[in-house]
Amino acid sequence: MMSVVTYTAYVLGKSWNILLNTWPEYREHCRKPYPEIGYRAMGSIVRKLVSLCIDITQFGIAVVYLLLSSKNIHDMIKTFSDNDFSYCFVVLILAVCLLPLTFLKSPQDFWWAVVIAMITTSCAVVLIIIGSSLDYGLCSSYTGMPSYQPKNFFLALGTLLFAYGGHSAFPTIQHDMKNPAEFTKSVVLAFTVMGVMYGPVCIMGYLTYHDTIRDSIIPSIQTVWIQQAINVLITIHCLLTLTIVFNPLNQEVEELLNCPQHFGWQRVLIRTGIMVAVVFVAESIPNFGPLLDLFGGSTLTLTSVILPCLFFLFLNARQMRENDTGKKDDSPATLKDVFKYTPRSTLIICIGIIVFGFCGGAAATFSAIVELTTTNFLLPCYVSPFLNKTMDEDLALVSEYGISFVY
DSSP states (O other): OHHHHHHHHHHHHHHHHHHHHHOGGGGSOOSOHHHHHHHHHHOHHHHHHHHHHHHHHHHHHHHHHHHHHHHHHHHHHHHHOOOOOOHHHHHHHHHHHHHHHHTSSOGGGOHHHHHHHHHHHHHHHHHHHHHHHHHHHHHGGGSOOOOOOHHHHHHHHHHHHHHHOOGGGHHHHHHHSSSGGGHHHHHHHHHHHHHHHHHHHHHHHHHHHGGGOOSOSGGGOOOHHHHHHHHHHHHHHHHHHHHHHHHHHHHHHHHHTTOOSSSSHHHHHHHHHHHHHHHHHHHHSOOHHHHHHHHHHTHHHIIIIIHHHHHHHHHHHHHHHHHHHOOOOOSOOOHHHHHHHSOHHHHHHHHHHHHHHHHHHHHHHHHHHHIIIIITOOOOTTTGGGGTOOHHHHHHHHHHHOOOOOO
């Protein structure tokens, strides 16, 4: 999986370089580089579809991170106090606290938030490895190896794509670089570092806890101070990420509704409405694990696996067609051009990845929907009180019997 997402990030970077070399206007400011890649590769309709896909992805990430942050805070409250504070109320309180931060115009001056998020994640990874290593002698002999189930394989695929699928932001990052041509080197280094960080966590978690791991590895760690330190670090990471994730989604809706760029009641109303929508989905599906797998298997599979290869094939074929004919032609390449001008090795690799993305993404999406509606089904927060059943009871049942993966 690591090699697939690294390759797709690589060809996505090459696609943006083609745009910069062919259409000089993209060397100046461009608000939506990824949709522009889709437009130059396959036309204006694809540009709109890419924008929609990215917006849905940003919305889904916001919901997942809000749920994950709320769960971690709820776990800390349960650990350090005897208060029976509802998980659903934590979601609401956290959303209210985050709302003023979403009113900021742009996160471009908050580079420190990205740095802190990176540091907290790195520290959390180290603590997880230490905690699971300390638990190895105690836990490994009391847990069993999980039986192989195809459904769990595809759910894991969705989880991995959620972890590695940041491709929708890559063209924007590349556009802001001093030398965009060097981006392809950056992605190889970035994914190598991510593999070094995530790999040991997955391996140690599996070897130590086996089939007892649920949506998060954190509750499995037996040393309380390590467990809660990881909780704090991951929560800080999620909260900082949330403030950044909301911004492009907010700006997209504001542009659609012709909202003034200066601060005013329109911005407050629109961004409050978006936060309410995120909270409503979070309260309706209060289980972040299968929801994470759902977005990983659907929109993130599109933006991180399928579309990069598809766009590169068409952009590269258009460029080679122009070089072959010697005529300037801005029209997208045809499917015939793709098969005529693309080197066979590149064509085979890209088609293989596209087929894998379609099949794996469809299976992961279906498996996640089954998880949400059957195995890990939780009543919406606004329904459970009327059935005399608390959300904390539901979460306890899922924790006891559910099956999921490390995030």
